[in-house]
Amino acid sequence: MLKKRGITRHTFLFTSLLISLVIVISFGILYIALPDYYFYSKHKKLEDHAENLVTDIKSAHTQKEINELIKQFSALNNAHVTVYDEKDELIVELSTPFSLYVNHLGDLPRVRVKIQDNSDNHDTYKKREVIIMRNKVDSIELRKDIGVHDIGFIKISGTMQPINEAKNVIISLIPYLLLVDILIALIAAYLYSKKITKPIVALSDTARHMQTLTPGITSGLRTKDELGELSENLDLLYEKLCSNIENLKKEKDKVTELEKSKTDFMRAASHELKTPISALNGIVEGMIDNVGVYKDKEQYLLKSKKLIDNLSYLLNEILEASKLHVNESLLKMEPINLQEIIKGALEDNQLFIDEKQLYIDLEEIHYRIESDYPILKTVISNIVSNAVRYTVEKGIIRISMTDEADFYCLSVENQCEKIPENDLQKLFEPFYTRNYSRTKDKSGTGLGLYIVKGNLEKLGLPYTIENTSLGFTFNIYFEKTAQ
Structure with missing residues (x-):
C-alpha cells in the first residue's frame, strides 16, 4: 500500500522523521535545561520556605520550639540549616544535622563554635568540628537575618546532588528511551498517515472514476472540514458537468430533429408548391397554344387567378411557418x-x-x-x-x-x-x-x-x-x- 500510494508513504516518512526529531530535541533540552530549571525551582522554593522559617523562628518562645522548626524545614526541603549568633559563632545545638547529634547526647548547654578556630582540644568540640566539615558539591546557599533569641542569622544550604544523579540516570536510559519512543513514533506516524490520507485517496479514486462520465458517481465524504467541503464541491461540480452533458445531448438531438424537420418541411413545401405551379403552367401553355378547352381564355384566366391566389396564400403560410425556426428576440x-x-x-x-x-x-x-x-x-x-x-x-x-x-x-x-x-x-x-x-x-x-x-x-x-x-x-x- 505504501508503495502504491505515494502520498501515504511521503506522509508516513515525514511524520515519523518529525516525531523522531522532536523526541531527540526534547531529550537534549531536558538534559541541558534540567539542572538550571531544578536550580531555579529549588532556589525559589527554598527562598519562600526560608521566609516562612524566619517568621516562625521570630514568633517561637523556646529553643526546643526553634529546634523543631529547623528540623522540619530541613527534612521538608532536603537542606542543612546552620545557626549563628550575633558574633558569627555557630550555635551547634540548633544547626542541622548537629541538632540530631546533640539531642542524642542529651540536653547540653548552648555551645558556640567558630568555624575557623581549630585550637580547642576538647574531645567533644573536635567531634563537632569534624561534623561541620562538608564536601564541596554544587549547592544553593541562602542567608537570612533573625535578630531575636540570641540568633544573629541562619544559613541554608540546599544540595544539587539529586539532579546530578538524575542526569546520570537520564544518560543511561537515553538509548532505551529513544528506541521505545522511535518505535512508538513509527506506529503513530503510520496510523496518522493512513488516517490523514484516506479521504485524499478516496477523492483521488472518485476523480478517476468520474473520468468515465458515468452519472451518479459521488465521493461520499461528508466530514466537517476542508476535505469534506472539497468533496461536496467536487460532487456538485460533477453533477453539473453530467447535467450539462445531458443537456448538450438533448440540444444535439433537438437540433438534429429540427434539421430533419426543416428538411421534411422543405420537401413538403416544395411538393405543395409544385402542384399549383404545374396546374397553372399547364393552363397558361394551353391558352398560349389555343388548343382544346383552353380556347375559352376568359374561363381559364379566372381559374389561373384562383390558382395564383391559392399559391399566394400557401406562400404566406410557408413564410409564417418558417419563422418558427428563427431564434427571434x-x-x-x-x-x-x-x-x-x-x-x-x-x-x-x-x-x-x-x-x-x-x-x-x-x-x-x-x-x-x-x-x-x-x-x-x-x-x-x-x-x-x-x-x-x-x-x-x-x-x-x-x-x-x-x-x-x-x-x-x-x-x-x-x-x-x-x-x-x-x-x-x-x-x-x-x-x-x-x-x-x-x-x-x-x-x-x-x-x-x-x-x-x-x-x-x-x-x-x-x-x-x-x-x-x-x-x-x-x-x-x-x-x-x-x-
Missing part, C-alpha cells in the same frame, strides 16, 4: 384582453361564417392574461380560422374560458366529424389536412395547427386537443397572474 410580455383578440379573429372570418350559416357561442371573457400580443393573436386567429373552416354547415362554434386551480383555460370547440384518436397528433404536422392525406384537400394548406403548435411552444403555454360530444375542441392554458 425576447418575448414582449404585456397585459392582453382576450375578448378583443377573439372578436377580431371572428370578424376576419365573418364572410365564411355567414356563408356556412354558423352559430357562434361566445362567452364574455373578463380575465386579462400576460403574453406576447402579436404571437398570441396569430395563434388565436389560426385556431378560430381552423374551426370555421372545418365546422359543418349550420354548425356551432363555442368559445369559453374557465377558471381552474392554477390556470385559466381558453376552449375553442366546433361541431365537426370525430377525428380518430390515433390521428389527433398528426394535425400538428405540416401540410396535414383533414382527409388524412397530404396535399389533396383544397380547403386548407395544412399549416395552421403546425404554426399554432410552434407559437404556443415559443410562448411556453400548455395546450391540448380532444374529441368532444359536439365534435373537436382546442384548449390553451394560461398561468394565473395578479389581477
Whole structure:
C-alpha cells in the first residue's frame, strides 16, 4: 500500500522523521535545561520556605520550639540549616544535622563554635568540628537575618546532588528511551498517515472514476472540514458537468430533429408548391397554344387567378411557418384582453361564417392574461380560422374560458366529424389536412395547427386537443397572474 500510494508513504516518512526529531530535541533540552530549571525551582522554593522559617523562628518562645522548626524545614526541603549568633559563632545545638547529634547526647548547654578556630582540644568540640566539615558539591546557599533569641542569622544550604544523579540516570536510559519512543513514533506516524490520507485517496479514486462520465458517481465524504467541503464541491461540480452533458445531448438531438424537420418541411413545401405551379403552367401553355378547352381564355384566366391566389396564400403560410425556426428576440410580455383578440379573429372570418350559416357561442371573457400580443393573436386567429373552416354547415362554434386551480383555460370547440384518436397528433404536422392525406384537400394548406403548435411552444403555454360530444375542441392554458 505504501508503495502504491505515494502520498501515504511521503506522509508516513515525514511524520515519523518529525516525531523522531522532536523526541531527540526534547531529550537534549531536558538534559541541558534540567539542572538550571531544578536550580531555579529549588532556589525559589527554598527562598519562600526560608521566609516562612524566619517568621516562625521570630514568633517561637523556646529553643526546643526553634529546634523543631529547623528540623522540619530541613527534612521538608532536603537542606542543612546552620545557626549563628550575633558574633558569627555557630550555635551547634540548633544547626542541622548537629541538632540530631546533640539531642542524642542529651540536653547540653548552648555551645558556640567558630568555624575557623581549630585550637580547642576538647574531645567533644573536635567531634563537632569534624561534623561541620562538608564536601564541596554544587549547592544553593541562602542567608537570612533573625535578630531575636540570641540568633544573629541562619544559613541554608540546599544540595544539587539529586539532579546530578538524575542526569546520570537520564544518560543511561537515553538509548532505551529513544528506541521505545522511535518505535512508538513509527506506529503513530503510520496510523496518522493512513488516517490523514484516506479521504485524499478516496477523492483521488472518485476523480478517476468520474473520468468515465458515468452519472451518479459521488465521493461520499461528508466530514466537517476542508476535505469534506472539497468533496461536496467536487460532487456538485460533477453533477453539473453530467447535467450539462445531458443537456448538450438533448440540444444535439433537438437540433438534429429540427434539421430533419426543416428538411421534411422543405420537401413538403416544395411538393405543395409544385402542384399549383404545374396546374397553372399547364393552363397558361394551353391558352398560349389555343388548343382544346383552353380556347375559352376568359374561363381559364379566372381559374389561373384562383390558382395564383391559392399559391399566394400557401406562400404566406410557408413564410409564417418558417419563422418558427428563427431564434427571434425576447418575448414582449404585456397585459392582453382576450375578448378583443377573439372578436377580431371572428370578424376576419365573418364572410365564411355567414356563408356556412354558423352559430357562434361566445362567452364574455373578463380575465386579462400576460403574453406576447402579436404571437398570441396569430395563434388565436389560426385556431378560430381552423374551426370555421372545418365546422359543418349550420354548425356551432363555442368559445369559453374557465377558471381552474392554477390556470385559466381558453376552449375553442366546433361541431365537426370525430377525428380518430390515433390521428389527433398528426394535425400538428405540416401540410396535414383533414382527409388524412397530404396535399389533396383544397380547403386548407395544412399549416395552421403546425404554426399554432410552434407559437404556443415559443410562448411556453400548455395546450391540448380532444374529441368532444359536439365534435373537436382546442384548449390553451394560461398561468394565473395578479389581477
